Amino acid sequence: MAAGSTVLPFSRRREPRVEIRPARSDEPVARTLDEAGFGPHVARLLGYPRDSPDGEILVAATGRSRLVGGACCASFGATGWIGALGVLPRMRRRGVGELLTHAAVEWLEARGARTVLLYATEMGRPVYDRSGFVTEAPARAWRGTPPGPPPSGLRRLRPTDRDAIRELDAACTGETRRPVFDMLPALLGLGFERDGRLAGYTLNTPWGAGPAVIAEDEEAGEALLRGLVLEAQPLTLTVPDDNEAGARILSGWGFQPVNTALRMRHGPPVGHDPTRMFGLFNLFWG
Ligand SMILES: CC(C)(COP(=O)(O)OP(=O)(O)OC[C@H]1O[C@@H](n2cnc3c(N)ncnc32)[C@H](O)[C@@H]1OP(=O)(O)O)[C@@H](O)C(=O)NCCC(=O)NCCS
Numbered sequence: 001m002a003a004g005s006t007v008l009p010f011s012r013r014r015e016p017r018v019e020i021r022p023a024r025s026d027e028p029v030a031r032t033l034d035e036a037g038f039g040p041h042v043a044r045l046l047g048y049p050r051d052s053p054d055g056e057i058l059v060a061a062t063g064r065s066r067l068v069g070g071a072c073c074a075s076f077g078a079t080g081w082i083g084a085l086g087v088l089p090r091m092r093r094r095g096v097g098e099l100l101t102h103a104a105v106e107w108l109e110a111r112g113a114r115t116v117l118l119y120a121t122e123m124g125r126p127v128y129d130r131s132g133f134v135t136e137a138p139a140r141a142w143r144g145t146p147p148g149p150p151p152s153g154l155r156r157l158r159p160t161d162r163d164a165i166r167e168l169d170a171a172c173t174g175e176t177r178r179p180v181f182d183m184l185p186a187l188l189g190l191g192f193e194r195d196g197r198l199a200g201y202t203l204n205t206p207w208g209a210g211p212a213v214i215a216e217d218e219e220a221g222e223a224l225l226r227g228l229v230l231e232a233q234p235l236t237l238t239v240p241d242d243n244e245a246g247a248r249i250l251s252g253w254g255f256q257p258v259n260t261a262l263r264m265r266h267g268p269p270v271g272h273d274p275t276r277m278f279g280l281f282n283l284f285w286g
Contacts, residue, residue, distance in 0.1 A: 018068065018096055020103040023050075023057040032059070032067040036086025037123075044208040045084060049074060054111070054179035058103050060087065060096045071100045073107050079175045079270055080108030082118040097127045105131070105266055115267035119281070125262060133264040139280055140247065141238045144255030148229040153194070157187035157201060164198040172214050174272040180205070190227045192220045200224050202279065204231075213237070213279030218245040221278040225249055238281045240274035 023029045030043035038045075049055030049072040060069035069087035073080060082104045087096045108116050119139065120128050129135075157165070162181065169177055189203040189211060200215030202224050211228070215221035225246075228235055236258065239246040251257075 017063050018060050018091075018094075018099065019063075020058055020060050020099050023059045023070065025050075027059060027067060029057055029059060029067065029070050032088065033070050033084055033086050036069060036088055038084055038086055041208055042084055044206075046072065048072075048180070048183065048205075048207045049083075052179055052183055056107055058100060058107065060091075060100055069096050069100055071104045073104050074179070075108055075111040075113065076175050076177055076179060077112045079115050079117060080111065080113035082108070082116060085118075085124065097124070098131060101127055101131045113267070115265050115270050117263065117265050117270070119261040120264050121261060125264070128264050128266075131266070133266045136263040136265055136269075137240060137242055137274065138260045138262050139238050139240045139274075140260045141236050141258040141281075142247075142250045142255035143234055143236045143258050144250065144253060145233040145235065146226050146229045147253055148226075150190075150227040150229055151223045153192055153223055154190050154227045155193065157189045157191050157203070159187060161187055161191055161198060161201070165201055165203070168198060168201065168216070169214055172273050172276040174270040190224060190230075192223050192227075194220065200278075202228060209281045211279055212281075213277075215276060215278055217276070218249075221246060221276075222249050225278055237279045239279065240277055242274040243277055245275070246278045 030046055033042045034040050046057060049057050052074070054075045056073045058071050058073065059067050061067050068091040071085035072083045074083065082101070085097065085100055085104065087100070105116050118128065165187070166178060166181055184205060187203065189201055191198050192200040192215065200220035202211045202213045204211045213221070213224050215224055237250065239250065241247065
């Protein structure tokens with residue numbers, strides 16, 4: 001998990017020098033990213049890049065080793081994700097965000113990424129534009145409660161579902177998210193079965209945010225979303241705008257749009273199918 005460090009010289013502006021390097025285990029990264037705007041839940045999300053052999057947390061630190069920003073990386077081999085990239089408000093507009101972005105791209109490319117992906121906030125977009133990312137499409141977070149009762153055709157996931165989940169996931173995302181699946185101690189979620197095989201799943205992870213919901217088509221997607229009535233309410237679900245069925249189902253149930261983020265990529269397009277993604281932001285990070 002070692003990564004080289006980069007030093008940004010600010011002597012011209014009489015600023016402390018900022019170094020980008022992997023976080024040490026005793027550093028208060030969660031507090032820094034909370035203060036950078038991600039809120040206290042970020043502590044739980046950091047569990048994956050911290051514990052996975054295919055993840056890393058990079059920090060921006062001043063000469064006195066004070067953290068001023070950070071970013072998370074999740075490598076899936078040919079693809080990789082950047083998440084939770086933030087800089088403390090008092091240290092913004094000095095190039096630290098751009099430096100973190102370059103370091104994260106480098107870290108992922110060194111592990112084989114041809115394409116680096118992320119979901120950008122409005123604040124992040126100009127930084128990523130300048131760093132060579134192109135915009136793909138928006139996704140919207142919806143908040144609300146699905147109507148019950150859970151429909152038939154749904155069942156709890158079983159340990160034997162792992163291969164089917166991985167296959168369905170790869171067909172929809174165009175990525176091999178095996179590193180995340182391998183870190184899951186148990187498959188917590190629901191499966192939708194049709195003709196004796198899995199046509200969709202919901203999956204909770206220990207790292208919060210989600211659940212991830214992948215479904216072959218609208219029928220499976222709607223059944224799975226309805227089944228989420230079994231979860232604590234209200235729920236936040238993030239769905240690509242290109243999944244018109246997903247947005248229609250949630251708005252029809254009275255879910256309210258909360259915010260949007262833009263999927264951006266650095267490198268060639270990844271053949272994914274947003275119409276089969278009914279819940280993002282879990283399987284690191286999109
Ligand atoms: C997005 C974010 C990480 C950017 O961090 P940052 O350190 O301010 O980023 P940079 O300094 O590289 O770039 C920001 C702006 O400062 C400008 N800038 C960079 N160096 C500068 C300098 N030396 N002097 C003056 N301006 C400078 C850049 O041109 C850029 O301007 P623009 O946005 O108008 O194009 C930060 O605003 C943040 O943490 N936001 C909240 C969390 C968030 O939304 N993160 C993105 C998640 S996808």
